[in-house]
Amino acid sequence: MIDMPSSPVKTMNMIDAINSALDVMLDRDDNVVLLGEDIGYFGGVFRATANLQEKYGKRRVFDTPISENGILGAAVGMGAYGLRPVPEIQFADYIYPGLDQIVSEAARIRYRSAGDFISPMTIRTPFGGGIFGGQTHSQSPESLFTHMSGVKTIIPATPYDAKGLLISAIEDNDPVIFFEPKRIYNGPFTGYYDRPVEPWSKHIASQVPEGYYKIPLGKADIVHEGEGLTIITYGTMVHVAMAVVNEHCIDADVIDLRTLLPLDIETIEASVQKTGRCLIVHEATRTSGFGAELAALVAERCFYHLEAPIERVTGFDTPYPHSLEWAYFPGPVRITTAIEKIMKD
Amino acid sequence: MRKSDKQNLPSLNLHIPEPKFRPGDIADFSDIDIEDVGVTARPDENSKPIDMQHMATGLIRVLDMEGIAGGPWDPKLSSSIKLKMLHHMVQVRSFDDRMFRAQRQGKTSFYMKCTGEEATSIAPAMALAHDDMIFPSYRQQGILLVRDYPMLDMMNQIYSNREDTLKGRQLPIMYSSPEHSFFSISGNLATQYPQAVGWAMASAAKQDTRIAATWCGEGSTAEGDFHSALTFAAVYNAPVIFNVVNNQWAISSFSGIAGGERATFASRGLGYGIASIRVDGNDPLAVYAATQWAANRARTNNGPTLIEHFTYRAEGHSTSDDPSSYRATEEYAKWPLGDPLERLKAHLIREGEWDEDRHEMLKKTMDDEVKATQKLAEKNGILGHGMHQEFETMFEDVFEEMPWHLREQMEMSLAEKISKFSTKSKEKKGQGND
Numbered sequence: 001m002i003d004m005p006s007s008p009v010k011t012m013n014m015i016d017a018i019n020s021a022l023d024v025m026l027d028r029d030d031n032v033v034l035l036g037e038d039i040g041y042f043g044g045v046f047r048a049t050a051n052l053q054e055k056y057g058k059r060r061v062f063d064t065p066i067s068e069n070g071i072l073g074a075a076v077g078m079g080a081y082g083l084r085p086v087p088e089i090q091f092a093d094y095i096y097p098g099l100d101q102i103v104s105e106a107a108r109i110r111y112r113s114a115g116d117f118i119s120p121m122t123i124r125t126p127f128g129g130g131i132f133g134g135q136t137h138s139q140s141p142e143s144l145f146t147h148m149s150g151v152k153t154i155i156p157a158t159p160y161d162a163k164g165l166l167i168s169a170i171e172d173n174d175p176v177i178f179f180e181p182k183r184i185y186n187g188p189f190t191g192y193y194d195r196p197v198e199p200w201s202k203h204i205a206s207q208v209p210e211g212y213y214k215i216p217l218g219k220a221d222i223v224h225e226g227e228g229l230t231i232i233t234y235g236t237m238v239h240v241a242m243a244v245v246n247e248h249c250i251d252a253d254v255i256d257l258r259t260l261l262p263l264d265i266e267t268i269e270a271s272v273q274k275t276g277r278c279l280i281v282h283e284a285t286r287t288s289g290f291g292a293e294l295a296a297l298v299a300e301r302c303f304y305h306l307e308a309p310i311e312r313v314t315g316f317d318t319p320y321p322h323s324l325e326w327a328y329f330p331g332p333v334r335i336t337t338a339i340e341k342i343m344k345d
Numbered sequence: 346m347r348k349s350d351k352q353n354l355p356s357l358n359l360h361i362p363e364p365k366f367r368p369g370d371i372a373d374f375s376d377i378d379i380e381d382v383g384v385t386a387r388p389d390e391n392s393k394p395i396d397m398q399h400m401a402t403g404l405i406r407v408l409d410m411e412g413i414a415g416g417p418w419d420p421k422l423s424s425s426i427k428l429k430m431l432h433h434m435v436q437v438r439s440f441d442d443r444m445f446r447a448q449r450q451g452k453t454s455f456y457m458k459c460t461g462e463e464a465t466s467i468a469p470a471m472a473l474a475h476d477d478m479i480f481p482s483y484r485q486q487g488i489l490l491v492r493d494y495p496m497l498d499m500m501n502q503i504y505s506n507r508e509d510t511l512k513g514r515q516l517p518i519m520y521s522s523p524e525h526s527f528f529s530i531s532g533n534l535a536t537q538y539p540q541a542v543g544w545a546m547a548s549a550a551k552q553d554t555r556i557a558a559t560w561c562g563e564g565s566t567a568e569g570d571f572h573s574a575l576t577f578a579a580v581y582n583a584p585v586i587f588n589v590v591n592n593q594w595a596i597s598s599f600s601g602i603a604g605g606e607r608a609t610f611a612s613r614g615l616g617y618g619i620a621s622i623r624v625d626g627n628d629p630l631a632v633y634a635a636t637q638w639a640a641n642r643a644r645t646n647n648g649p650t651l652i653e654h655f656t657y658r659a660e661g662h663s664t665s666d667d668p669s670s671y672r673a674t675e676e677y678a679k680w681p682l683g684d685p686l687e688r689l690k691a692h693l694i695r696e697g698e699w700d701e702d703r704h705e706m707l708k709k710t711m712d713d714e715v716k717a718t719q720k721l722a723e724k725n726g727i728l729g730h731g732m733h734q735e736f737e738t739m740f741e742d743v744f745e746e747m748p749w750h751l752r753e754q755m756e757m758s759l760a761e762k763i764s765k766f767s768t769k770s771k772e773k774k775g776q777g778n779d
């Protein structure tokens with residue numbers, strides 16, 4: 001499943017792996033530049049860019065004014081010059097002031113100029129809840145981006161994948177949004193918030209090559225194999241779903257999408273056609289969430305293989321609450337209930 | 346990649362602003378040009394913005410560093426008002442220390458202090474009418490205390506406990522109180538700026554007498570919302586006061602990253618034709634006078650004013666931040682404009698209205714008040730002990746009336762509550778009664 005490249009391997013958490021990907025790409029390609037709020041000297045509020053300004057200089061790694069619109073607009077312009085900008089938006093919840101530069105500009109430049117100009121930027125942004133961040137540090141807005149035609153959407157679930165996918169994203173000539181599930185920066189979260197957090201070092205995917213390697217965009221990963229059910233998920237929820245599958249010995253394929261767009265439809269189809277049952281799990285709000293797209297695709301393509309209605313486990317359609325975080329979060333209980341329902345007959 | 350073929354031209358250079366001091370450096374602010382008290386004149390309240398552009402680079406001051414008040418901006422406040430100001434400054438500092446510690450003790454998730462910047466909220470709140478509308482950022486807790494918002498309610502909000510009037514929905518310190526003409530605080534920077542203008546436009550359209558005032562940090566002036574707000578305010582001559590609290594730092598970014606190397610933040614207003622003034626933000630009397638001047642202008646249809654409060658963020662950005670990793674540790678001690686609380690105190694002592702003993706007493710009274718209130722608040726629960734609200738409350742207020750899909754999700758959450766939490770003793774840890 002993981003095809004190990006030859007460079008020496010180090011134990012990394014997700015932040016280390018992202019930092020390492022940026023380091024590798026800054027080193028390999030002079031045109032890669034990092035920009036964002038607090039990313040320079042300080043190294044980012046989550047430390048993802050730590051030491052990179054010192055290593056590559058201020059012209060390659062620099063702080064920006066607090067203007068997401070400015071950051072993303074400048075990244076479009078840098079891309080037009082020929083650079084490969086990697087802007088950071090401090091929290092996905094703060095991307096909205098810059099949305100126009102993504103929807104109307106980055107996403108359409110190749111199309112509207114018939115390839116005269118491209119926008120090869122990779123927007124990195126922490127997303128998702130589980131950290132008591134309240135409504136402005138917890139959102140999962142991925143479906144806004146898959147909806148807008150022209151932006152590739154990546155969500156890694158492990159340090160190993162984060163590094164390989166980020167390198168692919170930076171090398172990609174189209175705009176990519178790279179959502180980092182911040183709840184699992186330091187360790188895979190099972191959804192049992194009252195149990196001790198396991199560090200990444202206990203997980204095989206923390207063994208990350210120090211050098212350059214890529215994980216192709218558009219390829220899902222089957223993280224658990226089974227016959228009775230297909231669970232399609234991504235980001236933090238991969239680990240929550242896995243915890244349920246392990247705890248209840250569920251005979252399921254668990255698919256970590258890794259890339260939401262372009263989607264690995266073959267892997268999904270093959271799995272659902274095999275199992276006949278499908279559960280979709282994401283943390284984002286339900287209505288018009290990415291799960292709705294997945295459910296539609298499965299219904300269109302696997303209808304005659306289905307033995308039970310498709311189920312979705314999601315966050316509720318409310319702003320992300322503060323004190324009721326664990327009532328909101330689609331944890332093991334919500335997943336187990338849905339599995340029981342699908343497997344009933 | 347293509348590069349220019351004009352080989353004979355000098356190459357361009359990208360400028361990246363850099364603060365003067367980083368950890369390990371000895372901070373030295375002797376190059377900051379601080380005008381003496383009285384140098385910046387006080388224009389008539391109905392002066393045209395075009396005739397007082399120099400105000401954007403001046404510095405309104407009343408108190409000198411010895412605590413002597415003077416100059417044309419002296420608001421000549423009665424000693425009881427000045428003592429009230431001091432009282433609130435001591436109160437908010439004590440409150441901040443206590444709540445910061447509560448976060449460190451795991452009682453809540455987050456806190457933000459306003460240490461060193463108390464004057465920029467307390468003095469304006471006292472200069473404005475009690476029903477002028479406030480569109481705050483997250484560092485104006487002083488306004489609520491001046492307006493007699495109950496400290497207990499503030500703490501209940503910070504703990505997201507069962508008495509939290511915001512039902513545990515918001516991150517700590519994101520207060521809201523229509524009764525105190527205090528708009529709901531957003532975590533998204535600068536969004537309050539155009540909203541304040543809209544409120545002021547509404548007040549003008551309705552021929553009301555109330556004005557609006559809004560706050561943001563110098564870092565947030567980079568957001569588009571800041572500039573939209575200034576445009577609208579200028580176009581409609583809106584009765585609004587824009588406060589820019591230039592505390593030198595936006596998390597780890599110094600004011601130069603927001604454009605402060607080239608121009609004062611007050612001068613952002615000039616291009617829009619907005620009256621723009623700059624005030625010593627650590628001088629509570631000057632801040633009071635500046636606000637009063639701006640408020641009088643707004644009330645007499647002389648339009649919006651932008652006030653830059655020149656101050657310093659004495660503490661970290663929030664409980665999530667460690668400023669020693671990006672700035673010289675003793676910067677605050679060296680800050681040429683001193684500490685606002687100490688300056689007001691020195692002034693009152695000099696005037697014979699105050700002394701060290703009474704100050705110690707005041708501090709103790711405030712600490713006791715804060716501690717006693719904290720005890721009461723903790724009886725209503727702390728965030729550390731989890732969910733204090735009924736699950737139903739999560740689905741309320743998304744809309745005025747709950748649509749079917751939220752109703753279904755609410756039912757689901759109630760069913761989950763039974764399977765998730767029924768193992769815990771209901772009386773002890775049941776939701777809504779912790």
Ligand SMILES: Cc1ncc(C[n+]2csc(CCOP(=O)(O)OP(=O)(O)O)c2C)c(N)n1
Binds near residue numbers: 090590
């Ligand atoms: C739209 C948006 N972008 C980024 C952030 C993250 N953030 C929160 S506070 C802050 C710094 C703000 O600095 P400043 O405006 O100077 O205010 P101060 O904190 O100094 O009072 C940043 C970048 C945010 N809350 N909202």
